[in-house]
Amino acid sequence: MAEQVKEYWRWTEYNWHDPQVDPKAAESITAGVDVGSVSTQAVIMTNGTLYAYASMRTGSDSPDSARKAMQWALQDTGLTPEDIQYCVGTGYGRVNVPFAQRAITEIACHARGASFIYGPSVRTVLDMGGQDCKAIHCDEKGKVTAFLMNDKCAAGTGRGMEVFADLLSVPIEEIGAMSLAVDEEPPMVSSTCVVFAKSEAVGLLREGWPKAKVLAAYHAAMAHRVVNLLERIGMEQDFAITGGISKNVGIVERLKRELGVEPLKTDYDAQVAGAIGAALFARALLSKGERK
Amino acid sequence: MITAGIDVGSKTTKVVILEDGRVLGRSSLVPTGFDQTESAQRAIEEALQATGLGAAAIERRVATGAGAKAVPEAAEHISDVKAAARGAHHLVPSARTVIDVGAEEGRGIRCSETGGVIDFAVNEKCAAGAGAFTEAMSRALELPLEEMGTLSLKSQNAVPMNAQCAVFAESEVVSLIHAKTPKEDIVRAVHDAIASRIGSMVRRVGISPEVVLVGGVARNVGFVDSLRRGLEIEIRVPEDPDFVGALGAALVAAED
Amino acid sequence: MGTLANYGYSDGSGDWYIRIDTGLCTGCGDCVTACPAGLFELVQDEYDPLSEALVASVSPAHRKTIKYDCGPCKPVGERPRLPCLAACAAGSIAHSW
Numbered sequence: 001m002a003e004q005v006k007e008y009w010r011w012t013e014y015n016w017h018d019p020q021v022d023p024k025a026a027e028s029i030t031a032g033v034d035v036g037s038v039s040t041q042a043v044i045m046t047n048g049t050l051y052a053y054a055s056m057r058t059g060s061d062s063p064d065s066a067r068k069a070m071q072w073a074l075q076d077t078g079l080t081p082e083d084i085q086y087c088v089g090t091g092y093g094r095v096n097v098p099f100a101q102r103a104i105t106e107i108a109c110h111a112r113g114a115s116f117i118y119g120p121s122v123r124t125v126l127d128m129g130g131q132d133c134k135a136i137h138c139d140e141k142g143k144v145t146a147f148l149m150n151d152k153c154a155a156g157t158g159r160g161m162e163v164f165a166d167l168l169s170v171p172i173e174e175i176g177a178m179s180l181a182v183d184e185e186p187p188m189v190s191s192t193c194v195v196f197a198k199s200e201a202v203g204l205l206r207e208g209w210p211k212a213k214v215l216a217a218y219h220a221a222m223a224h225r226v227v228n229l230l231e232r233i234g235m236e237q238d239f240a241i242t243g244g245i246s247k248n249v250g251i252v253e254r255l256k257r258e259l260g261v262e263p264l265k266t267d268y269d270a271q272v273a274g275a276i277g278a279a280l281f282a283r284a285l286l287s288k289g290e291r292k
Numbered sequence: 293m294i295t296a297g298i299d300v301g302s303k304t305t306k307v308v309i310l311e312d313g314r315v316l317g318r319s320s321l322v323p324t325g326f327d328q329t330e331s332a333q334r335a336i337e338e339a340l341q342a343t344g345l346g347a348a349a350i351e352r353r354v355a356t357g358a359g360a361k362a363v364p365e366a367a368e369h370i371s372d373v374k375a376a377a378r379g380a381h382h383l384v385p386s387a388r389t390v391i392d393v394g395a396e397e398g399r400g401i402r403c404s405e406t407g408g409v410i411d412f413a414v415n416e417k418c419a420a421g422a423g424a425f426t427e428a429m430s431r432a433l434e435l436p437l438e439e440m441g442t443l444s445l446k447s448q449n450a451v452p453m454n455a456q457c458a459v460f461a462e463s464e465v466v467s468l469i470h471a472k473t474p475k476e477d478i479v480r481a482v483h484d485a486i487a488s489r490i491g492s493m494v495r496r497v498g499i500s501p502e503v504v505l506v507g508g509v510a511r512n513v514g515f516v517d518s519l520r521r522g523l524e525i526e527i528r529v530p531e532d533p534d535f536v537g538a539l540g541a542a543l544v545a546a547e548d
Numbered sequence: 549m550g551t552l553a554n555y556g557y558s559d560g561s562g563d564w565y566i567r568i569d570t571g572l573c574t575g576c577g578d579c580v581t582a583c584p585a586g587l588f589e590l591v592q593d594e595y596d597p598l599s600e601a602l603v604a605s606v607s608p609a610h611r612k613t614i615k616y617d618c619g620p621c622k623p624v625g626e627r628p629r630l631p632c633l634a635a636c637a638a639g640s641i642a643h644s645w
Binding site for chain 1: 549550551552553554555556557558559560565594595596597598611612644
């Protein structure tokens, strides 16, 4: 799946399964597929425990991406799609998972998945995805008590980050760390709008600003914007960050500074939260008597 | 009395030199560089050259636009809204609704019989609400900005555009191209989209005839057509619509 | 306990959200008929996948154009009472601007 083409937006795709588990011995085998605008995740759970998953870039055909992600998650597990007893689809194109029995909103799935990953103490989940940004409040069971979702504007999303990675010719996986390589935090770029911020950045580069400083100014503005979203919904601890941008240390560090809160850590890959939530809903619906 | 109006916009700087309500000459559309003062000076020199006058002939200068503060020797700064209303009213005395769409801001203005501002609404700080949107789409379509308008008029199909952000719309345009959607239909969709946003903003000030459209984006015949269809009213576009703000500033300069 | 659902967006020009409290919403549907822009719809509660109750929601087609769709009801100058707020007896709807 890895390609050698120098494309600054490309991040690593992967799959994983637990070699210690024998899925055929499981009482329930459920799946969740999260087709995001930028990445697609497929998760397989056995008895409500994470068994296998795969994450890859969403192609131009959503159903195809869903199928491919599922195939990749199933790879080397000995399972076939027929072994999945119930599947829930979610994400930006959540209705585009043709083999799912039910579609559930990505917000509900993310809350449920975050609660699984971070534990029952999590109350505020910030999800920064490829084309949207969500702030979600949940209770100890992972049920959504409040949310705010922004998928209209590129600022604070993966796409917005890609524009800057491209402008500065820096691989997207490195822009966060590079944005922290400054002695002093520069002023934020004055425009929230990515288009106008980009023009501003061109001006800064011409004035001799090094790339790290430009990235710092942009990351500072984006982190500040995210803080505003969180304050609108109310920041309640414990706090967790999911989505592709949770891997951007430049954003995460600045959020910690501005909020004065340490986000929960996890060994799980937070990017899979939505798909995990979907797989858990699949299990709940299966227990409720729903069938394929 | 000879006056000069200097409009330092986010993309271009315009200067108009006026004598007794008559335009003596103007600059070209001087790109607004990172040094706004330098751009203003260049535009002033160009306008002077066009009129054959020396700098000393100008008795009063008034500045407007995003970079008004950078204009040297400006007696006064006026808002874009005031400048657009005055300038539009001078050219079209029956103007009661002025729509000014620039590179980074779109404005809807209700004006009085004397060209004063009664009320206004602004689309600002978001590229989707102004000329920056069309410019970004022209790049995605690999089409010169000046050709967007005429191509748009050839469209026979209204294709919906879902993205409300210039960044996301660029991806949507690329997808449409891959799906073999005819370019004229895509361009029309771009113009319909931005016209819809501008139209909604203008409705907030109320639409009374005559409706005059000014600003750089007014040169785009496709956008004008989309706006006409969206607002369901006739729209007047004066000659040199991008210079109306500078004209308004020059008129205000002559008032005192 | 319902969900405080904020529909809309933030962009460079500001924050534009309509918030529906699904815990207060009775599913009466009066907002659906009152809104001249057709912003609202009644759907099965999306945030409680195991429930079957109907609640109000801003239809997906309008979530990204809220500022523009609400424009006519929010003119500059004197602003009359918003029809959606007037229609909702439960008080479950709130606007951020």
